[in-house]
Amino acid sequence: MLLHPLFRTVVLLLAALVGTAVSATASAAPSDVQTTWQMLNYMSVDYSGAVANGKVVSQSEYGEMREFAGSVRQQIAGLPPSAAKADLLAKADRFVAAVDRKESPAEIRSLADDLGNDLLKAYPVALAPAHTPDLARGASLFNQNCASCHGEKGDAKTAAAAQLNPPPIAFVDRGRADQRSPFALYQVIGHGIPGTAMVSFSNLPAQDRWDLAYYISRFAYPASLASEGKSIWDSDAQVRKSIPDLAALSSLTEAQLAAQIGESRAPAVIAYLRANPAALASQGSPLSLVRTRLQESLQAYKAGDRDKAKSLALSAYLDGFEPIEGSLAARDAGLLARVETAMGELRASIGRGDNADEGLEALLIVVGMLAFLKKGGRPDMVRPVHYGWTSALLAGALTWLAATTLISISGATRELTEGFGSILAAVVLLFVGIWMHGKGQANEWQRYIKQRMDRALSKGSGWFLFSLAFIAVYRELFETILFYAALSAEGNAGAVIAGAVAGAAALAIVAFVMLRFSQKLPVGKFFTYSSALIAVLAVVLAGKGVAALQEAGLIGVAPLSHVPRISLLGIFPTGEVIAAQVVTLIALIVGF
Known part of the structure; x- marks a missing residue:
């Protein structure tokens, strides 16, 4: 059968998109090396709480480990070109595969540390400690490991130092300390x-x-200089503003600070803060940092910068929440679990781009069904479609109630629901699209009307229409509800409600325009355009369904290092997703 020109164009475009995904190099989005390194460090320590002896001991912890491993790989892929990038990507792929295989904690620790060290060598960045440095602990470590060569006072005047060539560094050297x-x-x-x-x-x-x-x-700065620095720090708000947190202090040299506040005051302030880093910790609590990062993440998401939004959400967890997990677990383990779940759902939603297109896919399917029935002269069958989507809204309301007050819906449950729902919808749309394309020519449609309309829509078809409308809407609604439940954990209920209302209004406008437009189309063109749209949706949903099942751990992952993530088209950088979309494309080509 010769393809209709429009369908030839649509199918070729879909094939080109998938082909581009297989061959293109991921665009270099701005990536946070600090967050990537911290994720690796976090996994190096906490992986043992997720896997033991090749078995998952905590599904939630293992899900988090898989999420972080994938994020590490994605962020490295977005780094600027460098001679070391190819090697970093290869190591990141091995790291992701090791986590998927549930390798031992020792193996994961070795891979994470190796990758983290290479990352910092290739892309040096300023890191900060997760907790306020403990100088008493530092003194003990120095005496145990360093004093024999560098001297107890850091002057490198020891018998061991005299035997070494080159000699050890004298930490009391102000000339060197000025730049370190x-x-x-x-x-x-x-x-x-x-x-x-x-x-x-x-x-x-x-x-x-x-x-x-x-x-x-602190060796190069005497105690008297630190006392002077305390006076400056306590009395000058501008100086405090120039060093807002430990991250700033950790990367700051005396020379850099001198350029900001003057050479006369910089040494004293540096001396005081390095000897008393707790002075910075008192400026803000970890939870304040969490709230700030989540607010910034929300703003970045609204601005359309999903990479930055996810990076900030990760920073909220790693820099703000993770350091206080121990104390929170001792006080309220249930609250700890709920917060971790909410933050995980938020990161997952940002990563998939939820609410950028949630609801639109369902709207396209339902509007297409309604327009088809009216064009086909069967307005009596419109009612089951309306029953289907309104029942989905009611089920969604009950889901919201359950998700926020009664139970905790895990990320795995969410992904399984989305995955199976997407694949089922893709299969249905595949058959519907092929059928509608066959009726795209006016004479074919007239022949069909004469021969089949009397028995085309039986009583059982009403239940079919009800089910398709329900599945299409509830799949999107379920995902959207859990996204809003996670987002509302930030505490900004007003902004969340306003966003939901704005999204609903936009969908209503789109539905109105689509219904009016479909009524004016000739029957043949209506079926041609509708089947083209359904073909696109089938490919998109096939990809999204497989990706969701992978995130739930039901399907394995074969990473494709050169595939970009285009969630709007259901394209994700795994072999299984691309294979599912290619199979769907082949079925469409054969069917059309």
């Missing part, structure tokens, strides 16, 4: 210095290395 930040010391502690006696202390936990780095960073 705590983070620079942290990197040297973790990586060592090749060709010298300075070995890597990567075996120390990250917080220990920060404690040690901050302790070392």
Whole structure:
């Protein structure tokens, strides 16, 4: 059968989109190296709480580990080009695969640490400690590991130092200290210095290395200078504004601060803050940081920058919430679980672009069904369609009540519902689209009217129409409800409600325009255009369904390193998703 010109165009466009996904390189979106490194560090420590002996011991923790591993790979893919990027991507792929295979905590720790170290070598960034540095702990570590070469006072005047070539660094040297930040010391502690006696202390936990780095960073500044710095810090709001948090202090050198507040005051302020980093911690609580990051994430999402929105949501968890998990678990373990679930749902929703198109797919299907029945001269069968979508709205209201007051709906439940619903809808749309395309020519439609209309829509067809409308709407509604439930955990109920109302109004306008437009189309063109739209939706839903089942852990993942994520088209960087869409395309080509 020769393809109708419009269908030839649509199918070729769909094939081109999938082909582009297979061959194109992911666009280099701005990525947060700090967050990526922290995710790796977090997984290195916490993976043991998710998997033991190749078995999942906590489904929620393992889901989080898989999410973070995928995010690490995605963020590395978005980094600017460099000589090391290809190697980083290869290691990220191995890391994701190891998590999917449920490798041992020791193996994951080794892979995460290796990837994190290489990431920082290729893209040096300023990191900050998760907790306020403990200088007493730093002093103990220094005496155990460093004093024999660098001296108890950091002057490198020891018998061991005299035997070394090159000699160890004297930390009391102000000329060197002027250009060194705590983070620079942290990197040297973790990586060592090749060709010298300075070995890597990567075996120390990250917080220990920060404690040690901050302790070392204060050697060049006498206590009297720190006292002067305290007076400046307490009395000058502008100085406090110039160093808002530990992240700023950790990456700041004396020379950099001097350019901001003057050479006369910078040494004193540096001396005080490095000796008293808790002065910065008192400026804001971890929960304040969580709220700030979530607000920023919401603003970025509204502006259409999903990469930034997800990065900020990750920062809210890693930088603000994760440090207080221990104390919260001791006080209210149930609250801890609810917050973790809500934040996980929020990140997942941002990653998929929920509410950018949620509701539109359902609207297209329902409007197409209504227009088809009216064009076919069967307005009596419109009622089951209306019953279907209104029943879905009622079920959605009950779901909202359950999700917010009665039960905790897990991410896996959500993904399974979306996945199976999408695949079922894709299969139905595939057959409907092929059928409608066959009626695209006017003479074919007239022949069909004469031969089949009397028995085309039986009593059983009413239930079919009801079911299709219900599934199409409830699938989108279920996902949207859980997204709003997670977003409302931020506490900005007014903005959430306003966004929901605006979205509903936009959908109502689109529905009105589509229904009016469909009524004016000739029958042949209506079926041609409708089947083209249904073909696109079938391919999109096939991809989204498989992707959702992968996120639920029901289907394995074969990463494709050069495939971009285009959630609007249901394209995700895995072999299974692309295969499902290719199969759907082939079925459409054969059927048309």
